[in-house]
Amino acid sequence: MEPLGDDELLYIFDKIPYYDMQDKRSFPQVSKQFMKVACIRLYLLNTCFPDMLFDILPSCSNMRYFSCSKPLSNAHLKLLAQSCPKLLSLGLSLDLDPSSEPGEFDIIDDGLCLVANACSHLRKVYLRWRLDVGDTGIVSLATSCKNLIHLHLEGCVHVTDESLKAIGETGVRDLSLVGCCLVTDLGLEYLANGDLKKCLQKLNLSKSDKISDHGIIHLQQMVGLTELNLSKCGFNVTDSAIVTLFTQLVNIEILDLSWLINVTDISLLTIGSKCLKLQKIYLSGCEAITAEGLRAFTGHETLKRLSLFSCYNFSWEDVESVALTCMKLEYLGLMKSIKTPMPEASFDYLQIERRFCGIDWDEDSDYLFW
Incomplete structure (x- = not known):
């Protein structure tokens, strides 16, 4: 008897009821061929084992949601870009527990650019604590992914005003720049003068201690803002900017001004x-x-x-x-x-x-x- 081909195995896999999750999970454990076939129907992958990606991703052409909280190499992202062109959500926020070892082998801009160019349908990108990500990767995301609406860059310490200039021309609705310590007033001006001002709803600038009243005032153009976090932004944010800002931002629902001692x-x-x-x-x-x-x-x-x-x-x-x-x-x-x-x-x-x-x-x- 000849071994079953991929088409036959895929037919069998599709016949397993969607509610029978135990059998669905058991199917790819039979062999590498079974795993390859199961991956064709894989829409979501959340993994803590990057080494497995080389076996899994090549068959994941229908993948929509991918997340990994462990260090990744550019080789991982290159494979992701080649294998998953339909990707909608990319969750690469780094797990900073004591067992994590970010840095030496973590992703840099080259890999992120490959994903941005290949996965142009991306809507959500989370890059928390990816310390080697900088302007090149973020600008590539902002220019290639026209549907981007969620962008979280917490702790991306190499992101500068150049990234914000590109982000300012997007339709992002939820932007987090927590701890992006190189962002200045010029970056806020870029955000406020671009198309972003028409659609941004949530903005988190916590711990951006290089901004001041001069930059904060530009945010008054973002009249659609419903959530704003300015906590721990330092001594240079005062009543002068806050009063001007909230004379205009009347739709605000959630506001964090914690540790602004001059408010x-x-x-x-x-x-x-x-x-x-x-x-x-x-x-x-x-x-x-x-x-x-x-x-x-x-x-x-x-x-x-x-x-x-x-x-x-x-x-x-x-x-x-x-x-x-x-x-x-x-x-x-x-x-x-x-x-x-x-x-x-x-x-x-x-x-x-x-x-x-x-x-x-x-x-x-x-x-x-x-």
């Missing part, structure tokens, strides 16, 4: 009166905030979450007087060392009419919420 009540008065869709605001470490700033949120109709860790210049009575007027408030983050702290009898929550608002108390905190 004061002046900013909160603008945010509270202009941002009427605001649901979550994180102000941890904004030590200049006082009861006057808190009162800016009195009667706010959409506010659900308010974080005030490492803020001390108000009392429990100040917090309570504001919180009781916010009918949708679900969470408060406070310090035990504020003036006249909350009584022990109602330590973990605050009752607002028939609802309960949970309260977290902390002695000291360096939390970054997002």
Whole structure:
């Protein structure tokens, strides 16, 4: 009896009911030929074993979603580019647990360029902590992948304003630049002056400490923004830019200004009166905030979450007087060392009419919420 060909095996594989996952998983374990056939129908692969990719990827012409959190070589990405032209999502965020060894054999721009050119249908790309990725790879993604809507570059320390110039001409809706320490005010200007300003909804600039008021002000052109993170952006972000910004960004729903020590009540008065869709605001470490700033949120109709860790210049009575007027408030983050702290009898929550608002108390905190 002649061995079964690939077509016959594929017919058998397709006859296995979609709900019988155990048999689906057992099929490729029979032999390399069975695995090759099963891979033809593989649409999603999430692997922690890069060495297996040389056996798996050549048959994955229908792959749509690929992710790997371990170090990869350019040879891996070259094979991915050759094998998976229909790819829609590329998840290469690096796992930084102690067993990981990023760096020496990790991907660099050459491999990323190959993927960008071959997989032009990409919509989502995640490159967290890929330390060797730089402008060449990101510019290639931005220019080749016209459908790109999610781009996360957390910890990509070689990304500069040149990448942002290219990204500014895309239709990206969700952009994360956390810890991209070479990004400056010029990069924000590039983002704001391109097509991106018409579609960007989420922007995370946390730990971008080379930006200042001059760059932040350009973001006021992005009137579609619903989420913005400026936490830990340093001493050069002040009330001047925040007030100008949130006079325009009235659709903001989630805002993180944590550890901006030069943000004061002046900013909160603008945010509270202009941002009427605001649901979550994180102000941890904004030590200049006082009861006057808190009162800016009195009667706010959409506010659900308010974080005030490492803020001390108000009392429990100040917090309570504001919180009781916010009918949708679900969470408060406070310090035990504020003036006249909350009584022990109602330590973990605050009752607002028939609802309960949970309260977290902390002695000291360096939390970054997002």
